[in-house]
Each structure stands twice: as C-alpha cells, then as structure tokens.
Amino acid sequence: xxPQQAQTTIGEPNTxxxxxxLAFVGLxxxxxxxxxxxxxxxxxxxxxxxxxxxxxxxxxxxxxxxSAASFLGIAGLVALSGFDGLIYSVGWLVGWPVVTFxxxxxxxNLGKYTFADVVAYRLKQTPVRISAAxxxxxxxxxxxxxxxxxxxxxxxxxxxxxxxxxxxxxxxxMILYVLFGGMIATTWVQIVKAVLLLGxxxxxxxxxxxxxxxxxxxxxxxxxxxxxxxxxxxxKLVTNPLEAVSLGLALMFGTAGLPHILMRFxxxxxxxxxxxxxxYATGLIGYFYLVTFILGxxxxxxxxxxxITGVDKGxxxxxxxxxxxxxxxxxxxxxxxxxxxxxxxxxxxxxxxxAAALSHDLWTHVVRKGKSPEHEQLRVARLASLGLxxxxxxxxxxxxxxxxxxxxxxxxAIAASANFPALLLSMLWKGFTTRGAVASMVTGTxxxxxxxxxxxxxxxxxxxxxxxLFPLKNPGILTMPxxxxxxxxxxxxSPEPEAASRYAEVEHRMHVGAEAxxxxxxxxxxxxxxxxxxxxx
Amino acid sequence: xxxKTKAEELEALAAARWRVAAVLTxxxxxxxxxxxxxxxxxxxxxxxQIVPGLSLGILLGALVIASAWVFTGIYxxxxxxxxxxxxxQFRR
Numbered sequence: 321x322x323p324q325q326a327q328t329t330i331g332e333p334n335t336x337x338x339x340x341x342l343a344f345v346g347l348x349x350x351x352x353x354x355x356x357x358x359x360x361x362x363x364x365x366x367x368x369x370x371x372x373x374x375x376x377x378x379x380x381x382x383x384x385x386x387s388a389a390s391f392l393g394i395a396g397l398v399a400l401s402g403f404d405g406l407i408y409s410v411g412w413l414v415g416w417p418v419v420t421f422x423x424x425x426x427x428x429n430l431g432k433y434t435f436a437d438v439v440a441y442r443l444k445q446t447p448v449r450i451s452a453a454x455x456x457x458x459x460x461x462x463x464x465x466x467x468x469x470x471x472x473x474x475x476x477x478x479x480x481x482x483x484x485x486x487x488x489x490x491x492x493x494m495i496l497y498v499l500f501g502g503m504i505a506t507t508w509v510q511i512v513k514a515v516l517l518l519g520x521x522x523x524x525x526x527x528x529x530x531x532x533x534x535x536x537x538x539x540x541x542x543x544x545x546x547x548x549x550x551x552x553x554x555x556k557l558v559t560n561p562l563e564a565v566s567l568g569l570a571l572m573f574g575t576a577g578l579p580h581i582l583m584r585f586x587x588x589x590x591x592x593x594x595x596x597x598x599x600y601a602t603g604l605i606g607y608f609y610l611v612t613f614i615l616g617x618x619x620x621x622x623x624x625x626x627x628i629t630g631v632d633k634g635x636x637x638x639x640x641x642x643x644x645x646x647x648x649x650x651x652x653x654x655x656x657x658x659x660x661x662x663x664x665x666x667x668x669x670x671x672x673x674x675a676a677a678l679s680h681d682l683w684t685h686v687v688r689k690g691k692s693p694e695h696e697q698l699r700v701a702r703l704a705s706l707g708l709x710x711x712x713x714x715x716x717x718x719x720x721x722x723x724x725x726x727x728x729x730x731x732x733a734i735a736a737s738a739n740f741p742a743l744l745l746s747m748l749w750k751g752f753t754t755r756g757a758v759a760s761m762v763t764g765t766x767x768x769x770x771x772x773x774x775x776x777x778x779x780x781x782x783x784x785x786x787x788x789l790f791p792l793k794n795p796g797i798l799t800m801p802x803x804x805x806x807x808x809x810x811x812x813x814s815p816e817p818e819a820a821s822r823y824a825e826v827e828h829r830m831h832v833g834a835e836a837x838x839x840x841x842x843x844x845x846x847x848x849x850x851x852x853x854x855x856x857x
Numbered sequence: 858x859x860x861k862t863k864a865e866e867l868e869a870l871a872a873a874r875w876r877v878a879a880v881l882t883x884x885x886x887x888x889x890x891x892x893x894x895x896x897x898x899x900x901x902x903x904x905x906q907i908v909p910g911l912s913l914g915i916l917l918g919a920l921v922i923a924s925a926w927v928f929t930g931i932y933x934x935x936x937x938x939x940x941x942x943x944x945x946q947f948r949r
Contacts, residue, residue: 403904406918407896413922414889417929421878421885425936541910552912553904554896561897568893572886592941599926599933606922748875824864831871832944 328641329649330631331480336653338479344516344661345493351508355501362697365502366433366676367586372507374593378600381584383510384669385412385575385601386517386608388662389470389728394609395642396635398616399628402543402551405616407558409609411568415575416605420598423576425591426747426830433680434673435582435739439746439761442822443754445690449681451761455738456579456681458765459731460674460708461715463580464667466727468716471663477632478640478656483720490663491713497668498675498705503587506668513658513665518604520658521611524639527646528618536614542621551620563792567729570796574732577739580673591833615639622646667712675704726777729794733772737764737799745807747830750823756811764803771795866947873943877935881928892921 359365372380390412398405431437436452468487475486497505532538543551558564575581585594619628619638622645631637640659644652679701684692692700742760745752771790772778779788792798896903896914903914 403912403914403918406915407893410889410892410918410921413925414885417885417925417932418882420929420932421881537908537910539910540915544906544910549904549906549912552906552910552915554900554914558893558897561894564893564897565890568890572889592937595933595936599929602929603926606926610919610922827871828867831867831874832948 328631328637328644329652330637330640330644331477333480334649334653334656336650337656338653340654340657341660344512344657348505348509348512348661348664349493349496351512352497352501352505355504355508358504359500359502360698361694362433362680362701364504365698365701366583366672366680368503368507370587370589372587372593374588374596375600376507376511377584377588377593377597378604379514380507380510380587381581381597381601382604382608383512383514383517383665384580384584385605385666386514386662387467387470387666387728388474388659389466389725390609391517391521391612391662392474392636392639392659393634393725394612395616395619395639396628396632396637398613399619399623399638400625400635401555401557402547402617402620403553404555404557406613407554409613411571413602413606413609414568415572416598416602418572419576419581420595420602422744423582424585424594424598427582427743428585428588428591428594429830429833430747430826431586433583433586433676435577435579435743436677436681439742439757440685441746442819442826443746443752443757443816445685447754447758448761449685451758451765452739452742453677453681455577455734455742455761455765456677457674458738458769459577459579459735460670460677462727462734463578463731464670464674464708464712465715465719466724466731467663467667467670468712469719469722469724471667472716472720474636474659474663477637478659484717487713487716490660490667491709491716494664494667494671494712495706495709497664498671498709499702502701503583503672506665506672507584507587509661509668510665513661514604516658517662518608518611520655521608521615521639524643524646524651524655525611525614525618528614528622528642531622531646536617539614539617539621543617546621547625551617562797563794566792566797567794568796569800570729570733570736570794572736573740573800574734574736574796577735577743578732579677579735579739580669582739583673583676584669612639615642618642618646671705671708671712674708675701678704678708723782726772726793730768730772733794733796733799734765734768736796737768737803738762739764741800741803741807745804745811747826749808749811750820751811751815752807753811753814753816753819755814755816756807756809759810760803760807763806764799767799767802768795771799863947870940870943870947874936874940877932877940881932885925885928888921888924892917 394405436449440448471490472483472487476483588594619642628638643655683700738761742757774790775793776788777793779785905913
C-alpha cells in the first residue's frame with residue numbers, strides 16, 4: 321500500500337463541519353436553557369443537585385477528562401513515532417484506579433462542592449480554604465491556558481478561523497453553559513461530547529481496520545513494512561528513567577487532585593454511585609486510548625508521515641486527515657466538530673471548578689465566614705464563572721504562539737503535590753492539623769511551580785538558556801513526597817487537639833455517609849434530586 | 858457498651874476498606890511503573906515481536922490499560938458486595 325500524497329481540505333471552510341458544529345452548539349444551548357430553569361440553588365449550580373446517576377457521571381467524567389489534546393495529540397504522536405504514544409496513553413489512564421480506591425467515596429461523603437470541604441472539615445476554615453483555593457486556582461489556570469491555546473490553534477487549523485476568533489467563540493459558548501446552566505448543563509455537555517467523541521473515534525477506527533480485515537495486528541504489520549520494526553518498539557520518549565518515574569507519579573496522583581474531576585463526585589446521590597461512576601469512566605477512557613492508538617497507526621500507514629507533518633509539524637492533524645482519507649470531506653467535518661465540542665466540555669468543567677473555589681471556598685467561607693445567604697452565594701458563583709470565563713479568553717489571547725503543552729504536565733504536578741497529599745492526610749490521619757494542611761498545600765503549590773520554572777522545559781526550551789538549575793522536566797518525584805513530609809512534620813510540631821477529637825466524626829461520615837445519602841437496597845441510584853448533606857462548619 | 862462495639866465495628870469497616878484500597882493501589886503502581894521501567898531499561902525486549910505485528914511493549918501497554926479497568930472492577934465488586942453489606946449491618 322503506497323501512502324497517497326494527501327490532498328486535504330483541512331483549514332478550508334467545510335460545510336459539514338459548520339453544520340455539525342452549529343447543531344452541537346444548538347443542542348447544548350437548548351440543554352443549557354432547560355438546565356437554567358432547574359438551577360435555582362448553589363447545590364444545583366455546583367453539584368447538579370446530586371441528581372446525576374453513576375452511569376451518567378461516568379460518561380461526564382470521561383467527557384471532562386478526554387481533551388482534544390489527547391485525541392489529536394496522542395493520535396499524532398503515534399502516527400509520527402509509533403509505540404511511544406502508548407506510553408502517554410497509559411500514563412493518562414492509571415490515575416483513575418487511584419481515584420476510585422482512595423478518593424471518590426470519602427470525598428463524596430465528606431464534602432459538598434470542593435475538595436477543600438474535606439480538608440477543612442475538622443480544621444480551621446479560613447487558612448485551609450485560602451490555601452486550598454490557591455492550589456485549585458493554580459491548577460485551573462495552567463490547565464485553562466493549555467486548553468484555550470490548544471483550542472485556538474486547532475480550530476484555526478481545522479476551520480481556517482483566526483486564532484483570536486476561535487478563542488473568543490470557545491470562551492463565549494463555554495460561559496453561556498456555565499453561567500446559566502451550571503453543573504447540570506456542564507454535565508450534559510460532557511455526556512454528549514463523550515458519546516460523540518467515542519462514537520466518532522470508534523467509527524473512524526472501524527473504517528481504518530476494514531482495510532486490514534479488521535485486524536489491528538495486520539495494521540501494525542503494515543506499519544512495520546513501511547517504517548521498520550522500530551515503530552513497535554520504545555523510541556526516544558523515555559530515555560531518563562528518573563524523568564519517566566517523576567512524570568508517572570504526577571500523572572498517577574495528579575488525576576486524584578484535579579479540582580474539575582473531584583468536583584464531579586458531588587453530582588451523584590451517594591458513595592455507591594460515585595464508586596460505579598469511576599468504573600465506567602475508567603473503562604471508557606481506557607477504550608478511547610486504545611482506539612486512539614489504532615488511529616495513529618492508521619494515519620501513518622494510510623497517509624504517510626510526510627503528508628501528516630506537511631500539514632502540521634506536531635502531527636496534530638493526523639486524526640482529522642485520516643477521517644478525510646477514509647470517510648471523505650463530510651466525515652472530516654464531523655470529526656472537526658467533535659474536536660471543537662471536546663474542547664468546550666473540558667473548559668466548562670474547569671471554569672466551574674474554579675468558580676466553586678472562588679465563591680464557595682473564598683467568598684462564602686473566608687469572606688462571609690459561612691454566613692452568606694443562598695441567593696447571594698448563587699450570585700457570587702455566577703459572577704465568578706463569568707469572571708473566570710473572560711479571564712480564560714484573555715489568557716488564551718495573551719499566550720498566543722507560546723508553547724504551552726508543558727502546562728498540562730505542570731497542572732498534574734501541582735495537583736499531585738498541592739491537593740492530593742493534604743486530601744489523603746486529612747482522611748487518613750487523626751493527627752493532621754490546620755498548620756500541617758496549610759504548610760502541605762502551600763509547599764506543594766510553590767515547590768511545583770518554582771521547580772517547573774527552573775526546569776529544562778522553561779529554562780532551555782522556552783527561555784533559550786544553556787542549562788537549567790533543576791534537571792527534571794516534571795518535579796512530581798520531589799514535590800509530592802515533600803508535600804507529604806511537610807504536612808506530617810508541621811502537624812507533629814503543632815498539635816491541634818480539637819481537630820483530633822473530631823476525627824471520629826470524620827471517620828464515621830467518610831464511611832457511612834450522611835443520613836440523606838443512604839442508598840435504598842435494590843434501587844442502585846435514583847435520578848431524583850436527593851437533599852445534599854449540610855456541611856457542618 | 859453497645860456504643861463501644863459500634864465504634865469498633867466502624868473501625869474494622871474502615872480498616873478493611875483502606876486495606877483493600879492500599880493493596881489495589883500497590884497493584885496498580887507495580888503494573889504501571891513495571892511497564893515504564895521496562896520501557897526505560899530494556900527497549901530491545903519491549904520491541905521484540907511475539908507474533909508478527911505485535912511487540913511485547915504494545916501487549917504490555919494494552920495490558921496495563923486493561924489492568925487499570927480490571928482493578929477498578931475488582932474494587933467495585935468487593936465494595937458493592939462485601940463492604941456495602943457490612944455497612945448495611947452497621948447502619949441498623
């Protein structure tokens with residue numbers, strides 16, 4: 321099979337793409353209109369009233385997590401380097417079991433809208449919430465920059481729109497979802513997106529495999545014939561084992577500290593539904609990465625690497641080009657619209673989790689000391705979403721043309737260092753104290769940000785210096801243990817008997833749940849909105 | 858007296874859950890970092906084709922992905938049966 325010199329219409333206005341995109345935006349805005357009428361309280365705004373089923377939340381978690389970067393980026397990486405793309409896919413997935421085992425159920429039982437609810441449960445509200453909001457907002461900011469810049473570039477490439485125009489469209493549509501429809505609209509946008517992305521990627525993989533008598537091995541063998549056996553072997557991606565382990569730790573435990581992922585566990589009625597939702601999500605995301613792997617090989621075999629790098633040096637257009645080659649311009653249009661929808665769902669989730677930190681943690685608990693009336697909380701929540709949405713657009717435009725791919729890795733490193741250690745210690749260790757929690761979260765955030773700044777990624781690749789002060793690209797291996805040790809040592813030297821005396825209550829609630837959460841036997845999860853537990857603060 | 862046994866019951870329940878969670882987390886750590894370290898230290902082994910078109914690396918990578926789902930499934934099965942039953946007993 322000779323790779324055809326691809327004649328691509330990528331980057332030209334594509335009627336099908338525009339029709340599909342408008343249909344998606346129309347459908348999701350209709351959902352938002354419906355959701356807006358059901359969003360009257362903060363519980364509905366931030367947690368969809370706890371009325372999302374386990375299966376729905378599984379799809380929404382997958383929709384929250386599968387970014388355009390992983391769809392287009394990993395397919396491109398596989399197309400250009402073969403096996404190495406799989407290393408990334410595996411890394412992005414392995415955090416999910418950790419979320420299931422350690423975090424999902426206790427979080428659901430102890431908190432209300434943010435992970436700070438759990439850490440602050442028996443500690444002093446003000447200092448804990450401020451430091452947790454610092455960690456959350458840092459993670460959200462870096463993740464948002466990476467998503468917005470990626471969105472601008474991808475949409476410019478696929479639709480031929482200007483970069484700024486693309487960023488503004490993504491920002492405005494996302495603001496509409498979050499501002500009016502809150503978590504209910506965001507959840508459904510994520511579900512629709514997950515179904516479209518999984519369906520689109522599966523259809524594309526089937527069309528590719530049809531050319532190889534439905535055998536992935538025949539496809540891989542053809543890649544070997546074209547590019548040699550190296551395509552099936554590890555290449556240049558992992559050379560330094562320490563670097564690989566450090567990135568691996570950040571990915572594995574960072575997922576368990578991502579605010580927009582953690583927040584989704586408050587949308588289900590009880591711990592049992594939280595547990596099953598991660599099971600669905602892990603299956604969907606794992607399946608998606610396996611499909612992406614096939615798409616990457618399909619692109620390299622059917623299009624040829626030269627044609628792919630001819631359109632985009634990074635290989636990001638491999639999947640859309642493949643869609644055009646096997647399904648024609650209409651299918652290219654469909655896949656492009658799906659990639660657009662994918663970006664929207666991720667930024668909506670991020671913005672909502674940032675708004676929860678601003679309004680629920682900082683305004684309600686720090687500024688108003690927990691005495692803010694409901695209507696005021698909802699107004700602040702909406703203002704925070706609007707502000708963050710506008711900020712996302714501005715950041716997207718400011719960082720135009722910058723290499724921001726490292727920021728997602730950075731967000732994972734901060735999440736693993738700032739959020740995860742404090743969250744785990746607060747659930748497991750009676751002796752954890754306010755000062756310990758604050759020290760752990762602040763150390764985790766600052767050490768991760770500083771070490772990334774001193775890393776080769778920023779010093780050598782971005783600033784063009786000869787060498788970097790810190791040798792590793794990802795600081796996870798140092799900063800995550802550091803946050804644990806600091807949290808532990810500071811707690812030991814600053815005992816807090818009051819916090820320790822309330823541990824029994826935490827332990828009870830963490831495992832048993834609030835009374836309202838008790839699942840009725842034989843009826844696994846109800847769709848009706850159950851009362852969200854009242855946070856004892 | 859009954860208060861104390863209730864507290865002990867919860868203690869046992871919590872200990873059981875954290876034990877299962879720790880074992881499964883360790884299993885995931887071993888399978889993932891085992892894969893990464895093999896990739897880092899023995900590239901020729903990972904590139905070896907078991908059958909034409911399928912290298913050991915691809916097989917193991919796919920198995921790590923499958924194992925993530927299987928471990929999660931084992932936990933959910935355990936929790937839905939054993940743990941929730943014990944919890945139900947405890948709530949009475």
